[in-house]
Amino acid sequence: MGQLPTECIQEILKFVDSNLFSCLLINRIWCRNTVPLIWNNPFRFKGLSDQKHSRFLDNYLKSLNQEEKFWLIQKGIAFAHEQPLLFDYASFLEVIKFDKLDLTIKNWVEYIYYDFKVPKIIFLGKGEYYINILTVLFKLFMRQSRGIRSLFISEIMNIPTVTRIKFPDFSSFSLAMPGIKGVKDVEINFTYEVKPYRKLFEAISTSCVQIQNFSLSFPCTFRYRSFPQFN
Numbered sequence: 306m307g308q309l310p311t312e313c314i315q316e317i318l319k320f321v322d323s324n325l326f327s328c329l330l331i332n333r334i335w336c337r338n339t340v341p342l343i344w345n346n347p348f349r350f351k352g353l354s355d356q357k358h359s360r361f362l363d364n365y366l367k368s369l370n371q372e373e374k375f376w377l378i379q380k381g382i383a384f385a386h387e388q389p390l391l392f393d394y395a396s397f398l399e400v401i402k403f404d405k406l407d408l409t410i411k412n413w414v415e416y417i418y419y420d421f422k423v424p425k426i427i428f429l430g431k432g433e434y435y436i437n438i439l440t441v442l443f444k445l446f447m448r449q450s451r452g453i454r455s456l457f458i459s460e461i462m463n464i465p466t467v468t469r470i471k472f473p474d475f476s477s478f479s480l481a482m483p484g485i486k487g488v489k490d491v492e493i494n495f496t497y498e499v500k501p502y503r504k505l506f507e508a509i510s511t512s513c514v515q516i517q518n519f520s521l522s523f524p525c526t527f528r529y530r531s532f533p534q535f536n
Contacts (some may be wrong), residue, residue: 308334311334311338314338325343329343340397341397344392344397345398345400346399346402346455347394347398348406359409359412361409362409362413362442363413364390365395365442365445366441367390368445373441373444376437377437380437381434393449395448395450396449397451398450399450399455400454401446401455401456402457403458403459407439410435410439410442447484452487453487454488454490455488455490456488456490456491456509457492458494459492485508485512486512486513486514486515487515489516489517490519491513491519492519492520492522493522494522
């Protein structure tokens with residue numbers, strides 16, 4: 306039996322989103338066509354173990370350049386010897402959901418700390434590990450992604466510690482190409498005062514020049530006067 310044309314494979318894959326991982330194992334051609342579909346929004350899959358979600362983040366961290374890895378090492382995170390990646394996974398990213406990324410980073414750290422069978426990355430100390438990892442990941446996404454089209458930002462409470470999701474300084478990445486310049490869908494949900502995220506709104510207003518859909522949600526008790534004014 307002959308090999309299906311690439312166009313046919315890509316059309317089939319559109320209808321098997323929940324079974325994409327099994328398509329990786331058919332052969333190399335199917336694998337090459339499946340990987341971009343998995344990695345355009347890798348944290349969307351439900352039912353995956355924390356360990357599997359952690360492997361997504363593991364591959365992103367392996368994709369960092371030497372300067373970024375050195376910066377993390379200075380912050381207390383040491384990288385063990387790694388095998389080269391088969392794909393440029395960050396280049397496929399099209400959707401960023403910060404609540405999913407937030408949870409994945411926290412699960413990843415727990416997985417690395419307590420599963421000594423996979424010592425790919427060795428922590429020397431926690432410190433500000435979370436915001437440091439998020440910062441370098443966002444730089445990676447801005448630099449490597451061929452085009453981020455959707456940005457979902459939800460400020461949630463992490464029970465029981467009741468802490469906010471932290472965001473990197475978006476304004477410092479506003480000149481990255483292509484970065485978030487091609488974003489078409491933006492959804493922002495927050496439950497606290499908006500002032501701490503002024504730079505986030507400024508970055509979106511100046512960098513996302515192709516927005517087609519914009520959604521902003523906040524509590525009914527939110528005071529409109531606390532919303533920042535932009536010129």
